[in-house]
Amino acid sequence: MKLLVTGGAGFIGSAVVRLAVTRGHEVVNLDALTYAACLENVAPVADSSLYSFEKADIRDRPALDRIFAAHKPDAVMHLAAESHVDRSIDGPAAFIETNVTGTFNMLEAARSYWESAGRPETFRFHHISTDEVFGTLGATGQFTEETPYAPNSPYSASKAASDHLVRAWHETYGLPVVLTNCSNNYGPYHFPEKLIPVVILNALAGKPLPIYGDGSNVRDWLYVEDHADALLLVLEKGALGRSYNIGGENERSNLELVQTLCDILDEKRPREDGKAYAAQITFVRDRPGHDARYAIDPERIRTELGWRPSVTVEEGLARTVQWYLDNEDWWRPLLNRDGVGKRLGA
Template identity: 60%
Template sequence: MILVTGGAGFIGANFVLDWLATSDESIVNLDRLTYAGNRQSLASLSGDDRHIFVHGDIGDGELGARLLAQYAPRAIINFAAESHVDRSIHGPADFIQTNIVGTFQLLESVRAYWKQLPEEGRQSFRFLHVSTDEVYGSLAPDAPAFTEDHPYQPNSPYSASKAASDHLLRAYHHTYGLPVLTTNCSNNYGPFQFPEKLIPLMIVNALAGKRLPVYGDGQQIRDWLYVGDHCAAIRRVLAAGVPGATYNVGGGNEKANLDIVHTICGLLDELRPRPDGRAYREQITYVTDRPGHDRRYAIDARRIERELGWRPAESFASGIDRTVRWYLANQDWVHNVQSGAYREWVEKNYADRQKMGS
């Protein structure tokens, strides 16, 4: 038995589905079901006794203690987090509460549980914390990629809150001996991603005939990681990672945001042409950049490859093709997550951004 937090969100749901597709080991899935948590993403597990869903908050220490006592998991994987930079700029409080205070409360519950395990159980137990490359800050165009030893230089409320949670994990390992593992991943994409993030937002807006808002000049560079590859990396770190270690997980695909949008438009032109026969690129609109927008992230993932033998299986070409096809085939899922709250958020974030031309 393992306990997964945030397992109804984008990466968490993909992990739960992948885990139960390849293992008979059961999962307790704790999720608060915020706007980005969606039980429909787990609909294929309906009736599967290996999946135990619990609606709750990692910040609820009493609930955490009860679940640990009841199910006695051999490992915790913490996906639960507020994760959208734009939302953190508009409202940082939720990020502080979930990513810092929530992680602290979870660590306290886990520490108490772990201390009372027999020696063999303490030795084999793991707490794996899923974090982000954004904690490292921004890179110059010609700078080497982030290694695990790169200093933390977070530039947004989101990345600062994740940096704080990473530091808590480190402190609990060095102070209490808690066997923790931390992964810092690059930009994920793939099925079940909430359409506030770049790739699903572009797909959804393109199909709806809406503008495709590109921040600034669109030359912000990210390393793109297919979510299935990320899930495989997490399984590998859980199985063989060294307690106290950090592992960077990247896709080896540095791409500018504008290039991503052009790729999506090209795929949609091929797979779902516009009724008027015109190109989706005509919907691209350049808008004012967001405050403090980091220019470039890049991940050096040689440690996880060298020490644990993991490397991504998907190229960007294969991963983005799979992703666009998934969204085209799952329009009901997309429609159901686009609640009034989602529409209000998109309006708030993009409506007041000055159009910069096309």
């Protein structure tokens, strides 16, 4: 199968690219190489004859038409998006332009290509989204695929809009689509502006480990390589027009998560002064509209497709910390990119 993967130089997209090539799929990586993208993320497969790269922006419709015509993909995996909530608070326009208008362009380019090819039944457009479109939960309950949308940040609102566009293009034009909404991802190659890499790198640098509010916000953590496996499964076996929630079944409060990271670092790279890394934990002013809790009910993907995560959060965090310890050459240059290391979305 030939896959067109948008955002394939990003965190989740690159995991999809690496896994797809390893499994023998041809992959065309379409990425605009904005601030959070990094071609080093796909270095393990970049020399494969199955891999090719197209630098293009999903807001550029003529470029998309050219790429579809040149590569003739069997399926699209649409991951390209602005994704950092804090940045969306400071600058929402980029999120609307990329996540909404960009997705519209992808849908129209894919529809044009699909129709010109005779509307093949095997074609798929897989739209990858987030559980944040559902808003926030209280102390109990989980998001299902039927949970009403209630986004609370410019980022989640833009992703909700893109989800609705994908559903509409299926219902109105018959475009063969599948959708997925995932919980918080973590793992290797995570850009150093998100919580887990921030904590790891700040700890190593002797800097404060910032936690919003009182640290009670809860997230369901999904190891990125497990997510990539689930995405390829949904692409290949998911029912047309159907959405699937992908969760890690690993709920942790932010404070619990950071404390676990500190414990792992205490074991793997002890501080020279003998103190625990937890001494660096610092509570900072919460961000506006901070959702209290996310939790995914993965029953549909488990019962229909037989998928469930293979990595526990303890195992995944240990792997992730070790990866950052072993790959300073990857993350060190990224610390100089725009906005990294600064408080955003205040």
